[in-house]
Amino acid sequence: MRAGDEGQAALEGHEQGAHLATLPPDDPRLQPFAKHPGRAEKVVVACFLAALACFMAFGAAYWVNAREEVLGGTIGAGLFFFGFGFTAWGKYLMARGPFMEERHVLHSDDAARDAFDAALVERGAAAIGRRSLLTRLLAAAGGVAGVVAAFPLIRSLGPLPKGSLFHTQWRKGSLVVTIDGRPVTVDDLEIGGVLTVFPAGAEGSAISQTLLVRLADTPIVTGPGKETWGPQGYVAYSKVCTHAGCPVGLFEHQVEKLLCPCHQSLFDIAPRPTGTTYYAAEPVFGPAPRPLPQLALRVDAKGRLRAQHDYDQPIGPGFWERTTT
Amino acid sequence: MVSRATGWLDDRVGLSKGGRTMLDKIFPDHWSFMLGEIALYSFVVLLVTGVFLTLYFDPSTKEVIYHGAYLPLRGQKVSAAYASTVDLSFSVRFGLVMRQAHHWAADVFVGAIAVHMARIFFTGAFRKPRELNWAIGVTLLTLAIVNGFIGYSLPDDLISGTGLRIAFSILLSIPLVGTYLAFFLFGGNFPGNGVIIPRLFIVHVLILPAIIAALIGAHLFLLVRQKHTQFPGPGRTERNVVGSPLWPNFFFKTNGFLLMTFGVLVGMGALFQINPIWQFGQYAPYKVSYAVQPDWYMGWLDGALRIFPSWEFTALGHTVPLEVTIPAIILPGLTFALFYAWPFLEARFTGDYAVHHLLDRPRDRPLRTGVGAGVFAFYGVLFAASSTDVLANYFSVSLNVVLWSFRILIFVVPVIVGLVAHQICIDLAHRQAGGKRKRAYIVERSPEGEYSTHVSAPRPGDGVEELEPELVPTHVAADPAGGGAGGHAAASDRRRRGGSEEPQRPTED
Structure with a gap:
């Protein structure tokens, strides 16, 4: 390699000196702008002066408790000018080459590699290999230590899931209440009205949150066995999306569909085109795989809404232990 | 004075020899080498602003009554995490700038890593001997994305809580162990028993930054070594x-x-608002807002979750929610596995196991460039898909149209982009003097009325790149212009000349 050899020669010839060559301003090895060092220096001076002014302005602005935009703007601009001047100094007021350095070969020669391998393997084998009992015990103790260390590191973090994904706080006869704990009566919603409700005592619960919609003033039937679940036009569906668990927060009134704003799953609760029944929040669009579970409602003697029982299936997104239903 | 200090150090740690080599280290002048520096310096900004934030942030979901400076929130019950974030934005002088600069720096950090990685990829800088540094870089990208997500999950506002709810569901979707992982991490069924934010906080401010800093150190060490x-x-x-x-x-x-x-x-932190949590409000599990979108680097995952079909798989009494598992677990897993494996895949495919220090021009490797462009397009489409609702609104078309468009585009666009990029590379490679700076053709009319065409003269700077480099330059002592031993840096000479533009010989002291 021609350049390399010359480089070596240059290195040997000039070991002592280490300063960069001074180039005349018309040298092509300078940045074009550096051909006018006076001008370049003025730019750097201007940058540093601007930075100084900005930093002083920041100090003053902080002192008088100025707005955040002023504080951040002054120090941000100051840092920028400071850096710009710094960089311009390095770029335009220093001889820029192009310079070069030699690469050294990364890998070692074969003898060195062999020596390393020999030291690692043979010396190790000689010292360790003979003591097979010790080696096995070492591995056993280390392995068991690794396993038991996982107990506090992982198992202590939280409780086992047990059945908690299969149940909510809705119980037989739970009062349907608003976030403020106020019981919901049959007169509370107009047709087309919608309300987020909870079982009494679990207001704000992430898993028990339920969307109450009034679709009519006659009972809503969504399928066989659910003839009594929708009294006086009220239906209640779990508000936890069966896709990724976001609250199904939007009711599209005119088409009678529920929309999850996270990933746009759409659940149909409108009347079926034939017959007298309604859709049971089946997903008609988007990534959700299952209908929103329906909460069976009833109206008590005082006209308050109550749950007949907990949801008949796990609410929310799918998980491994969920049985096929 | 300086030599006394360096001598003192050299006597004790042997600084001078290695230090000299370090001072002589050559850094290429090409602008694309600056992209990694943006990432590095964004990380420095993240550390500085982040330490400031930890002095005020209270990582707790304990309920408090807000009494701070933000009037609309006064008297409301909020979590300590949320209240302290609002407080450090409004009651701590310079706090809002620090918080917003921290958030912007995180977005720029991930972006700079991605662009830096693209430069490495398209120029073949990952080839032997740099496969290890490529792997460290991919790890840094992963950790940067994870820590970014954790970071904006901390303030306990509506966006962060919704993100955590989705993260919980994603963990649930992992077959066999997912339920346990989710329960252990959150300390129970979502939203857990108030441990998730303190836990994520310590991961965000200690564990991941320490790993990232160590990996950056290894990254730079290998850079110097190689x-x-x-x-x-x-x-x-x-x-x-x-x-x-x-x-x-x-x-x-x-x-x-x-x-x-x-x-x-x-400056961005001062002038451009980002993540105004007081507008989103305190997180409550039953609340959600319209057009929920994560930070940009999570967009591809969000988009994948939106457009993947509802393919829940059930068999033998078990459920695998593939509509979550595939886009949120398998897709990122495959993505990063592909990134890690690429240097080895390419070497195997091309049979090129040689050491490379000279970079490829992307056009000289049409296949790699085509594949890279296609992969980029794939994630670009996923990113765009995270705005299905916004796009549907903006273009006044139904969500259905937008969703199905993306389900088709995700296959079509990467193929087309890859093929076009491949073809462009081939065409450019066959062009004469391809890639040189274009020179204008000047058409002139002579006094006789004849037209002639000639190429304009080279512009200043065109010739600079063509120079032969000086040989081991920092060792050059005998300056032909007359510097001599013990001379001065060019800058000081110029300064002494008082900005004169006349070429002058520096004088001896």
Whole structure:
């Protein structure tokens, strides 16, 4: 390699000196702008002066408790000018080459590699290999230590899931209440009205949150066995999306569909085109795989809404232990 | 004075020999080498602003009554995490700038890593001997994305809580162990028993930053050990590096760049609002807002979750929610596995196991460039898909149309982009003098009325790149212009000349 050899020669010839060559301003090895060092220096001076002014302005602005935009703007601009001047100094007021350095070969020669391998393997084998009992015990103790260390590191973090994904706080006869704990009566919603409700005592619960919609003033039937679940036009569906668990927060009134704003799953609760029944929040669009579970409602003697029982299936997104239903 | 200090150090740690080599280290001048510096300096900004934030942030979901400076929130019950974030934004002087600069720096950090990685990829800088550094870089990208997500999950506002709810569901979707993982991490069924934010906080401010800092150290160590790659050019070979020396040229340029990065990010923090949590409100599990979108680097995952079909798989009494598992677990897993494996896949495919220090021009490797462009397009489409609702609104079309468009585009666009990129590379490679700076053709009319065409003269700067590099330049002592031993840096000479533009010979002291 021609350049390399010359480089070596240059290195040997000039070991002592280490300063960069001074180039005349018309040298092509300078940045074009550096051909006018006076001008370049003025730019750097201007940058540093601007930075100084900005930093002083920041100090003053902080002192008088100025707005955040002023504080951040002054120090941000100051840092920028400071850096710009710094960089311009390095770029335009220093001889820029192009310079070069030699690469050294990364890998070692074969003898060195062999020596390393020999030291690692043979010396190790000689010292360790003979003591097979010790080696096995070492591995056993280390392995068991690794396993038991996982107990506090992982198992202590939280409780086992047990059945908690299969149940909510809705119980037989739970009062349907608003976030403020106020019981919901049959007169509370107009047709087309919608309300987020909870079982009494679990207001704000992430898993028990339920969307109450009034679709009519006659009972809503969504399928066989659910003839009594929708009294006086009220239906209640779990508000936890069966896709990724976001609250199904939007009711599209005119088409009678529920929309999850996270990933746009759409659940149909409108009347079926034939017959007298309604859709049971089946997903008609988007990534959700299952209908929103329906909460069976009833109206008590005082006209308050109550749950007949907990949801008949796990609410929310799918998980491994969920049985096929 | 200086030599006394360096001598003192050299007596004790042997600084001078290695230090001299370090000062002479050459950094290539090409602009694309700056992209990694943006990432590095964004990380510095993240550390500085982040430490400031920890002094005020209270990582607790304990309920408090807000009494701070933000009037609309006064008297409301909020979590301590949320209240302290609002407080450090409004009651701590310079706090809002620090918080917003921190958030912007995180977005820029991930972006700079991605662009830096694209430069490495398209120029083949990952080839032997740099596969390890590529792997470290991919790990850094992963950790940056994860820590970014954790970071904006901390303030307990509506966006962060919704993100955590989705994260919980994603953990649930992992077959066999998912339920346990989710319960252990959150300390129970969502939203857990109030442990998730303190836990994520310690991961965000201690564990991941420490790992990232260590990996950056390893990244830079390997960079120094293996030296930089460089583009081919006059005098540039596989056995040298051409550019500017660390001291003083690169030192000045890069420290200036650190300050500029800092300035821009602080300026953004001051002038551009980001993550105004007081507008989103305190997180409550039953609340959600319209157009929920994560930070940009999570967009591809969100988009994948939106457009993947509802393929829940049930068998033998078990459920695998593939509509979550595939886009949120398998897709990122495959993505990063592909990134890690690429240097080895390419070497195997091309049979090229040689050491490379000279970079490829992307056009000279049509296949790699085509594949890379296609992969980029794939994630670009996923990113765009995270705005299905916004796009449907903006273009006044139904969500259905937008969703199905994306389900088709995700297959079509990457193929087309890949093929087009491949073809462009082939066409460019066959062009004469491809890639040189274009020179204008000048058409002239002579007094006789004849027209003639000629190429304009080269512009200043066109010739600079063509120069032969000086040989081991930082060792050059005998300056032909007359510097001599014990001379001065060019800058000081010029300054003494008082800005004169006349070429002058520096004088001896």
